Amino acid sequence: MHRGDNPQPGASIAAAIRQAWPDAFIVGLVYNAFESGVYAAGGPDVCHAMPYPTAGLGPYLTRLAEVRAATPFDWFIPTLDAEIAMLAGASEELAELGIGVRLPDPAVLARCGKAQLPVLAEHCEVATPATAVARDVGEALEHAEAAGYPVFLKGPFYDAVLVHNPAGLAAAGAAILADWGPPLLVQEPLLGTEFNLMGLGDGKGGLLGSCALRKLIVSDKGKGNGSVVVRDLRLDEITRRVMAATHWSGPFELEFIRDQRDDCYRLIEINPRFPAWVGFPAQLGANFPAAWVEWMLQRPVRPLPQPAPGRFFLRHQIEVSGDMGQISALLDALPNSTNHDLTSNSISA
Amino acid sequence: MTGETDLTRLEDLMLNERGFVFDPNTGESYQVSGTGLLCLRALQRGASIDEVVAQLVTSHDVERITVRCDVDAFLWDLKQLGWL
Numbered sequence: 001m002h003r004g005d006n007p008q009p010g011a012s013i014a015a016a017i018r019q020a021w022p023d024a025f026i027v028g029l030v031y032n033a034f035e036s037g038v039y040a041a042g043g044p045d046v047c048h049a050m051p052y053p054t055a056g057l058g059p060y061l062t063r064l065a066e067v068r069a070a071t072p073f074d075w076f077i078p079t080l081d082a083e084i085a086m087l088a089g090a091s092e093e094l095a096e097l098g099i100g101v102r103l104p105d106p107a108v109l110a111r112c113g114k115a116q117l118p119v120l121a122e123h124c125e126v127a128t129p130a131t132a133v134a135r136d137v138g139e140a141l142e143h144a145e146a147a148g149y150p151v152f153l154k155g156p157f158y159d160a161v162l163v164h165n166p167a168g169l170a171a172a173g174a175a176i177l178a179d180w181g182p183p184l185l186v187q188e189p190l191l192g193t194e195f196n197l198m199g200l201g202d203g204k205g206g207l208l209g210s211c212a213l214r215k216l217i218v219s220d221k222g223k224g225n226g227s228v229v230v231r232d233l234r235l236d237e238i239t240r241r242v243m244a245a246t247h248w249s250g251p252f253e254l255e256f257i258r259d260q261r262d263d264c265y266r267l268i269e270i271n272p273r274f275p276a277w278v279g280f281p282a283q284l285g286a287n288f289p290a291a292w293v294e295w296m297l298q299r300p301v302r303p304l305p306q307p308a309p310g311r312f313f314l315r316h317q318i319e320v321s322g323d324m325g326q327i328s329a330l331l332d333a334l335p336n337s338t339n340h341d342l343t344s345n346s347i348s349a
Numbered sequence: 350m351t352g353e354t355d356l357t358r359l360e361d362l363m364l365n366e367r368g369f370v371f372d373p374n375t376g377e378s379y380q381v382s383g384t385g386l387l388c389l390r391a392l393q394r395g396a397s398i399d400e401v402v403a404q405l406v407t408s409h410d411v412e413r414i415t416v417r418c419d420v421d422a423f424l425w426d427l428k429q430l431g432w433l
Contacts (some may be wrong), residue, residue, distance in 0.1 A: 193376070214376025230376040231361075258375070263431075309373030310363055 001030050001037030001047070004317060006221055010079045011037025012279030013289045018042050019282060020290035027073045033330045039322035046071050049330050053082040057090060065097050075100045075296055077274075077289070081157040082180075084272045085109065102296050104272050108246050112270040114154060114185050120270075124241040127259075127266045130188040137173040143186040144169055152187040155180040160222060162189060190266060195256040196224065197235055198275050200288055200295070200304070203249030208291055209304025210239060211281045216312065227277065228312040229284075234265060242270070251278075251292060280313040359432045360393050372430070384409070388423055392433075398424070 001010040014026050014037065028037065028044030031052055038047045048067040051059045064076070076099050078084050087094070089106040104112075111120050114131075121128035130147065134140035144151045150164045155176040163169040173184050199210035212235045217226035239254060253271040258264070278288055284307040294301045363371040368386045370379040381389065384405065391401045398420065405416045427433045 195376075216376070228371075228376045229373075231373045232375070309361075309376075310371050 001028050001035040001044070002032070003036045003040070005219075006223060007276045007315070008035075008037075008079065009274045009276045009278050010035075011040055011043060012276065012282075013077060013079060013274055014044050015040075015042060015279055016282040016287050016289040017293060020287055020293070025071075025073065027067065027071050029067070030330070033327040036320050038330070039320040039326065041320075047330060053080075053086040057086055057093075060086065061090070061093055061097065064094075064099060068097060068099060073099075075293065077101075077292070078103070079273055081271065081273065085157065100296060102250050102292075104248065104250060108248065109272055112246060112248075112252075112272060114156060114269060115183050117267065117270065120242070120245065121267050124238070124245050126238050126241060127264050129190055129257075129266055129268065132186045134173075134184040134186060135182050137170050137177070137184070140173050140184045140186050141166055141169060147186060147188060150189055152185075152189050154185040154187060156183060156185075160187075190257045190259050192257040192260040192266075194218065194222075194224070195230065195232075195235065195258060195265065196227070196275060196277070197239055197254045197256070198251070198278065198281070198288065199239060199243075199254075200251055200291060201243055201246070201248030202295075203247055205244045205247050207239065207243055207303075208295065208301055209286055209288060209306070210236070211286055211288075211304075211307050212236075213277070217314070224277065225315040226313065227280075229307045229309050231306070231309045238265060238267065242267075251288060277313065281307050284308070284311055359389075359427070362389065362393065362432065364389060364393075372432075384419075385423060388420065392427075 002008045003011045010028065014028060017024050017026060026044045028047040029050045030038055030047055031050055033049070037043055048071070050063055053060060076094065078087055084103065088103045088109045091101055091103055094101050110116060115133045118128050118131050132143035132147070134143055140153065150162055152160050153163050153169055153172045153176065154160045157180050159176050159179065161172040163172050176184060194215040195212060196215070197210055197212040200208040202208050212230050212232065213224065213227035214230045215224040215227050217224065219225050235256070242254065251274040253273070253275040254267060255269040255271070256265045256267055259266050274288060281288060286304040286307050288304065291301050291304055358372070358374050361373050363373060364386060368381045368383060370381055370389070387405065388401055391404060402413065402416050402420050405411070405420065406413050424433060
């Protein structure tokens with residue numbers, strides 16, 4: 001629910017659902033009592049603290065059951081990569097808890113992961129940057145030596161660090177491994193403009209809707225703090241191929257760089273979730289979270305309209321106010337068995 | 350994969366009265382002069398290069414050969430942007 005620097009999608013998903021159904025009962029799940037979306041006007045009706053996915057599926061499901069017993073809910077929309085990686089394949093366990101969820105098939109999720117992306121891209125005849133997979137820093141050093149510096153060093157879920165020499169790679173690699181574990185990915189850096197495309201896959205190789213953006217303002221963490229809607233048939237065609245190859249079901253985001261060497265789009269990443277900017281198209285009549293809820297409820301979903309090219313967003317930080325009593329309530333609700341530090345750093349989107 | 354897009358890029362351009370041009374294909378924006386705006390609008394309507402030149406000669410009271418050189422230079426810029 002974090003919406004400050006390096007924002008997460010949860011708060012925008014809640015707002016979009018609230019936009020469609022003002023009386024919806026929304027339960028927010030947080031890892032950190034200072035996640036700003038907890039305190040935003042029109043945000044979740046109630047919030048609960050969760051153990052980090054690194055605690056494992058068992059503690060996570062135990063806590064979900066406790067949350068559902070305290071504040072009953074029907075459907076669960078995980079919003080972070082690490083959650084989805086952990087929960088994919090656990091739909092039956094969630095169903096036994098009475099929790100409805102639509103998650104990507106584990107095999108499809110693996111095909112779309114960073115480590116296997118070049119294989120999928122080749123299958124779809126989509127360009128992607130040269131990428132080598134390393135199990136540890138030593139292997140990453142070998143790959144970088146072969147490719148030549150600088151290279152991007154990436155983790156399995158988050159973090160992308162441009163490193164210029166072996167010392168920089170060793171330091172960045174150790175940090176990424178400590179945070180996220182293996183593998184490390186060594187990727188050629190590309191010069192060009194960044195584009196993102198959000199969509200909803202219908203699970204049959206088709207789309208319920210999509211929206212493509214060009215980043216206008218990029219933060220020092222590579223996040224789009226301002227973007228404009230674009231319409232390029234080449235992006236639509238690439239997306240069509242990825243959908244046809246994966247039969248993706250649910251929200252996703254494709255990240256591209258339009259390579260200035262040849263003006264071709266290169267697929268950088270596939271994120272198996274709504275992006276942090278999901279609230280922007282909702283303001284333009286393309287409410288992806290609401291469509292996804294309709295889809296989960298097995299109601300007929302009309303294809304979402306594509307927002308008009310030229311509409312843009314700028315990320316605008318404001319102060320939300322809270323009371324220490326609210327933080328205390330979140331801390332009190334934390335199960336003793338998990339004993340997580342609610343004030344520590346949260347997971348990034 | 351590029352042909353279909355390129356054919357429609359000129360007509361897809363979004364223009365306003367102040368010469369602001371937005372290319373919905375790339376997300377890039379540009380500023381053009383009043384003369385450039387007149388050229389772009391005429392081309393979007395399907396005017397030929399000779400018709401564009403004739404229109405500028407009439408509206409700006411400049412010799413045809415001068416206008417033709419300037420229009421050719423402008424068209425070269427448009428080609429570099431992939432709009433023609």
